[in-house]
Amino acid sequence: MEHLSTFATLELPMIVNFADRAHNHNWELDPIVRSLLDTDFYKLLMLQFIWKHFRTTRVSFGLHNRNLKFRLCEMVHREEVIAQFEHVRKLKFRKSELIWLAGNTFYGTRGIFESAFLEWLENDFALSEYQLSEEDGQFRLSFEGPWVAVTMWEIYALSILNELKTRAALKTMDEFELDILYAHAKTRLWGKIEKLRDVPSLAVADFGTRRRHSFLWQEFAVEAMHAELGKNFSGTSNTFLAYKHDLEAIGTNAHEIPMAMAAMSNSDEELKASQYKMLDLWAQTYGGALQVMLPDTYGTTQFLQGAPAWVADWTGQRVDSKDPFLAGDEYILWLESRGRDPKSKLLIASDGLDVQEILSLHAYFSGHILPGISARDFRNAADFTDERKWRPERRIRFSAGWGTLLTNDFRDCHPRNEDGLEPISLVCKLTSAEGHPAVKLSDNYLKASGPKPLIAHYRKVFGIAGVANIPVLV
Amino acid sequence: MEHLSTFATLELPMIVNFADRAHNHNWELDPIVRSLLDTDFYKLLMLQFIWKHFRTTRVSFGLHNRNLKFRLCEMVHREEVIAQFEHVRKLKFRKSELIWLAGNTFYGTRGIFESAFLEWLENDFALSEYQLSEEDGQFRLSFEGPWVAVTMWEIYALSILNELKTRAALKTMDEFELDILYAHAKTRLWGKIEKLRDVPSLAVADFGTRRRHSFLWQEFAVEAMHAELGKNFSGTSNTFLAYKHDLEAIGTNAHEIPMAMAAMSNSDEELKASQYKMLDLWAQTYGGALQVMLPDTYGTTQFLQGAPAWVADWTGQRVDSKDPFLAGDEYILWLESRGRDPKSKLLIASDGLDVQEILSLHAYFSGHILPGISARDFRNAADFTDERKWRPERRIRFSAGWGTLLTNDFRDCHPRNEDGLEPISLVCKLTSAEGHPAVKLSDNYLKASGPKPLIAHYRKVFGIAGVANIPVLV
Numbered sequence: 026m027e028h029l030s031t032f033a034t035l036e037l038p039m040i041v042n043f044a045d046r047a048h049n050h051n052w053e054l055d056p057i058v059r060s061l062l063d064t065d066f067y068k069l070l071m072l073q074f075i076w077k078h079f080r081t082t083r084v085s086f087g088l089h090n091r092n093l094k095f096r097l098c099e100m101v102h103r104e105e106v107i108a109q110f111e112h113v114r115k116l117k118f119r120k121s122e123l124i125w126l127a128g129n130t131f132y133g134t135r136g137i138f139e140s141a142f143l144e145w146l147e148n149d150f151a152l153s154e155y156q157l158s159e160e161d162g163q164f165r166l167s168f169e170g171p172w173v174a175v176t177m178w179e180i181y182a183l184s185i186l187n188e189l190k191t192r193a194a195l196k197t198m199d200e201f202e203l204d205i206l207y208a209h210a211k212t213r214l215w216g217k218i219e220k221l222r223d224v225p226s227l228a229v230a231d232f233g234t235r236r237r238h239s240f241l242w243q244e245f246a247v248e249a250m251h252a253e254l255g256k257n258f259s260g261t262s263n264t265f266l267a268y269k270h271d272l273e274a275i276g277t278n279a280h281e282i283p284m285a286m287a288a289m290s291n292s293d294e295e296l297k298a299s300q301y302k303m304l305d306l307w308a309q310t311y312g313g314a315l316q317v318m319l320p321d322t323y324g325t326t327q328f329l330q331g332a333p334a335w336v337a338d339w340t341g342q343r344v345d346s347k348d349p350f351l352a353g354d355e356y357i358l359w360l361e362s363r364g365r366d367p368k369s370k371l372l373i374a375s376d377g378l379d380v381q382e383i384l385s386l387h388a389y390f391s392g393h394i395l396p397g398i399s400a401r402d403f404r405n406a407a408d409f410t411d412e413r414k415w416r417p418e419r420r421i422r423f424s425a426g427w428g429t430l431l432t433n434d435f436r437d438c439h440p441r442n443e444d445g446l447e448p449i450s451l452v453c454k455l456t457s458a459e460g461h462p463a464v465k466l467s468d469n470y471l472k473a474s475g476p477k478p479l480i481a482h483y484r485k486v487f488g489i490a491g492v493a494n495i496p497v498l499v
Numbered sequence: 500m501e502h503l504s505t506f507a508t509l510e511l512p513m514i515v516n517f518a519d520r521a522h523n524h525n526w527e528l529d530p531i532v533r534s535l536l537d538t539d540f541y542k543l544l545m546l547q548f549i550w551k552h553f554r555t556t557r558v559s560f561g562l563h564n565r566n567l568k569f570r571l572c573e574m575v576h577r578e579e580v581i582a583q584f585e586h587v588r589k590l591k592f593r594k595s596e597l598i599w600l601a602g603n604t605f606y607g608t609r610g611i612f613e614s615a616f617l618e619w620l621e622n623d624f625a626l627s628e629y630q631l632s633e634e635d636g637q638f639r640l641s642f643e644g645p646w647v648a649v650t651m652w653e654i655y656a657l658s659i660l661n662e663l664k665t666r667a668a669l670k671t672m673d674e675f676e677l678d679i680l681y682a683h684a685k686t687r688l689w690g691k692i693e694k695l696r697d698v699p700s701l702a703v704a705d706f707g708t709r710r711r712h713s714f715l716w717q718e719f720a721v722e723a724m725h726a727e728l729g730k731n732f733s734g735t736s737n738t739f740l741a742y743k744h745d746l747e748a749i750g751t752n753a754h755e756i757p758m759a760m761a762a763m764s765n766s767d768e769e770l771k772a773s774q775y776k777m778l779d780l781w782a783q784t785y786g787g788a789l790q791v792m793l794p795d796t797y798g799t800t801q802f803l804q805g806a807p808a809w810v811a812d813w814t815g816q817r818v819d820s821k822d823p824f825l826a827g828d829e830y831i832l833w834l835e836s837r838g839r840d841p842k843s844k845l846l847i848a849s850d851g852l853d854v855q856e857i858l859s860l861h862a863y864f865s866g867h868i869l870p871g872i873s874a875r876d877f878r879n880a881a882d883f884t885d886e887r888k889w890r891p892e893r894r895i896r897f898s899a900g901w902g903t904l905l906t907n908d909f910r911d912c913h914p915r916n917e918d919g920l921e922p923i924s925l926v927c928k929l930t931s932a933e934g935h936p937a938v939k940l941s942d943n944y945l946k947a948s949g950p951k952p953l954i955a956h957y958r959k960v961f962g963i964a965g966v967a968n969i970p971v972l973v
Contacts, residue, residue: 042516201726207686215679216913252675440689 047422057188057240057465060114061150062122062265063182066235067276073142074282074310075172084285086093086175088166088182091450097186098446100490106164109185114152122330125145125268134314144472150442152178166455176281179453183235186451187433191238194445209438210238214246217380217431218253227387228424229254230275230324231261232375233432236448245433247272250431259424275426277315277343278307281464283322285458294298294487303332308339316340317371321347323483326491329359337363341371341422347468348495349374349382351392355491357421365422375426379434390423469495533589535624536596536739538654539708541750542770543833547616548756548784549646558649558759559931560642565924570636571660572608574667574919579636580631583659586627597621626652634814641854641930650755653927657709660925661907665712668919676914683912686714688720691854691905692727701861702829702898703728704749706849707906708797710922717906721746724905733898739948749900751789751817752781753830754939757796761965767960775807782813791845795821795942797957800965803833809953811837815845817900822943822969823848827864829965831895841895849900853908857899935946943969 028051051473090097123143131137150346153170155178166182168175195203221227231250237243250258258271267274286299316339325347329336338361344352349372357367374386393432434448447466454474455463464483468494473480536543549556564571575859597617613672627644629652640656642649660936667864669677695701705724711717724732734747741748760773776863778792790813794802800823803810811834823846831841909920928935936947939955944966947954 040516040518040522042514042519044514045516073824115586199726201723205689205723208682208689211679211682212686215682216798252673 026354054108054112056112057109057185058181059240060117060122060265060270061113061177063118063184063234063240064177064264065232065262065276066131066264066267066274067262067278068177068180068186069138070276070315071278071282072173072176073138073308074278075176076142076145077171077225078306079285082172082285082289083170083459084172084463085167085169086178086453087168088164088451088453090163091452093161093163095122096344097164097190098159098162099451101164101186101189103159103164103188105160106185108184109189110155110157113185116192119147119149120147120267127410129268129274131274132314134312135446137311137314150174150177152181155182163190163253165452172285172458179281179334183238183451184237187448188238188239190449191412191446197443197445198440205440206435206438206446207365207439210242210426210435211245213434213438214249214431217434218249220384221257222253224257224384224387226419227257227383228259228393228422229253229257229383230273230424230426230427231263231266231431232275232426234452236429237432238435238446238448245271257299262426269419274453277317278319279320280345281321281455282307284321284455284463284465287323287483288455288461288463296483296486297331299337300328301331304336312428313485314495317343317373319343319345321345323466323487324490324492325352325355325468327488329355330490334363336436338366341373342424343373343375345376345467347491348493349376349386352468353421353423355387359486370421371422373424373426375428377429378425378427383427386425387423390419390421392418392420431470467493468492471495528582528586530586531659531712532581532590532655534596534739535590535592535651536742537658537708537714538651538738539736539750540605540738540741540748541736541752542651542654543612543752544785544789545752545756546647546650547612548752548781549650549710550619551784552780553646553759554913556646557644557933557938558646558758558929560649560652560927561930562638562642562660562925562927564637565926567635567637569921569923571664572636572924575638575660575663577631577633577638579855580659581971583663584629584631584656584836585910586657587659592620592624593793595623596742603742603748605748606788609784611785611788611933616935618660624648624651626655634851641666641928646932652707653755657925657927658714661710662713664923665920671917671919672914679914680909680912680920683914684716684909685719687907687908688723688910691908694732694854694858696727698858698861700865700893701728701731701857702733703731703857704733704747704898704900704902705737705905706749706902706924708923709736710903711906712909712920712922718743720906724853745935751791752793754793754796755929756781757844758929758937758939761797761957762929762932762935763939770957770960771805774802775805778810778813791798791817791847791861793819795815795819797940797961798964798966799826799942801962803829804964808837808965811839815847815896817847817849819850819941820946820969821965822967823850823860827860827895827897835843842893843896845896845898847900848899849902849904852899852901853904856893857901860899861897862894864895865893866894898931939968942966945969 038492093326111222123146125139126146127140128135151174153168153174155165156165156169158165164186168178168182196208198206220230229250231243233243233246243263244266247261247263248270251270251272260275262274262276263268264274266272281304283300286303287296290296290299300320300323308316318336318339318341320342321344322328325344342356353372353374356370356372360367360370372390374382378386429448433448439446454465457463462476462479464473464479465488466473466480468491471494475483554839577694581593588638597620600611600612600620601617601938611710623879627642627648627650630639630641632639638660642652642656669680672680689815695703705717705721705722708721717737718740721735721737722744725744725746734749735741736748736750740746757774757777760777761770764770764773774794774797792810792813792815794816795818796802798871807970827846827848830844830846832846834841846864848856852860907922913920928939931937936953938947938953940947940954940957940961942965945968
């Protein structure tokens, strides 16, 4: 099976590339992170924000596996983790990458990254040290230091661990089985993309960097979406893929900023106000662009109810931990109550989506369904079978951020039906800021993080309106 | 998508093979037939037989498309056909190939090909001229000359036309679509092979050369079968693949010999006797090895009823045009009536098989079914739901010759659901011997060939016992 993947054959004239062959069997490391741009775009936006406002703030991040039954240390060697981490620490932003960050248009705006920041990226950016230990078959990783040196670890560390896990599973297969594995996965992916093709006004983006099967598989998935969905593929959160393939880079901000600002507040009043102070500071930094908020850090319902008037001016919100049907309805009602037209606003869902839910949400909020398919066909859509809630017209601009089930759906693809290729729920979160433990509540009790007594205190301050129990898949 | 199929990436060090790239865009011809061994093994056995007994006999063969609605000339250019045909005519048997024919063991016997024949192959073998014309959107091909110069055209011509048709369909797809197409087809193929895996005592061989999707796809399918089925994969009819991959070469003889001998007979008595005279001559040529007969040329039922006693000594029969459940039952009863033990005999089915029928026939004749599956589960097996006929013990050694649906099942694999990759029913048959038109009756009225008045005469001579109407798929 020597020439399996290229379908070449010995009978055709073929000149051996001796240099290539020799290089292949002398590889020191097959790097997982090929560029410092291989991260979610929002990390770069947040990095500039942190660099501007919190340059000396010290934080810690911690990485752990939420699926305790999957013992990662038994598949992946500590030495491999270290080799990949050290490789990333040696990377520098390349000149052409920095020029692209300076010259490219993001969300329609050029010059989002200021030149002092880009100079700092070029000359002074460096990743912090890390602590790696093992406990109960799980890796424990912690990162401590200046926020600007720690924050970028999140995505590099997650994609490295996920791809090392992938490689470990692939090592148990022979070349033929690998070929079949990818044939199955391509067939699965293509089947999904076919369902999204030709759906009017659909907007779907790749959000799958952190839990991807591998870099190359994410690249394949992104190219497939780009080729087949055309303008309905709105872009990728992966900055390197956006750079390499001329795609829109997608993303604004994440929980770490409100969490850090909350951790550093000095009173319950400051704590409650910090979630809006963060938005204010963001708007000061980036102006009118990039005003998509993430209101669930301490519960969406309390966030919206207590929000200052100007919050309704923001372009939209990303739903990360609430049932997106309920979250969208809540946002629409809130916008109307604040005298805003929801039709001009944006709703982004990004939590464990797959094709069926993307189509359901798109239909529910945008009023565009597939020809011949009635609203009732979307059975797994919460509240969707209630026709009083179904209106065949646009209610809000809906966009799907498709993550793990785009870039790592290898369920039932193994040619011998073995395990090992399922995505696992690795997370890397802020754990403290300036020595104060960080807390996230979210709209899902199961996604809360932080020390338990502090979670209880935060729940007293923010309340628990609208918080639910939703099983976490990925 | 430059490096799609190899999953390479620009970020990894890579040295361009300039010679290879330059060669690729200067290709004169991508040959379909890479070696004169790229033919069914029985053609070589028959060639030696013809060379020994009919060296000066002149014949004609004709090629046509049984699916008239598929207009081959509209997809494939006449010039491409000629270029590929001329390429085959320039090929020679290579020294290493002839040494392999001389030294390899076929059906457990070494030295099946005698050295004078191999010398002739090396020095004197040459393909005849051919006539290519077009009519109603179809190619008409005829080959005339000494039988030893004509017979080998059959498989080369069929696989060339089928692969040119494949290439024409592939030209309409971009690189990404091609990748998905093959992912679909590999998934399909793998699903089939999985069903055959671990079935006790299964014997299945590749018989798919003539209607294959392409040479490389046949090679892939054969390697997949070999890797996954182990000893239950009994070999391939393709001599070149057997040679290249150390597999058993499978096959004995085909209709052209009894047809030619029938055409050359001088009376109805000689005509009727010719079908046995052929077997006698075959046994004289090859001794005890290779005694698998093909009794359906003029109808299996009359063949068995009128057969001389020694015919029951032959090892087995291949069923090509009769319902194989019925044909096997008939053969078993006949063997018992002649005092032979069917359990020691071989039954090979080879007509349009797919996985489900292979499993059904294997269960029906060998008494081995999949664990947990009852005889009743094989619903498409004729007469199989009648439990009186089902006995869970071996009745005869059964072997499946899996053809077109192994090497060319691309149904529903097209990424845009277009047509063009379905197998078509091209056939290349003996049309005359020494100026006398050749006739085949077969066990299926729809598969009879020859001039109509002569078919009628043959039916008078041989009778029509046991002949049925069965739709021809491939």
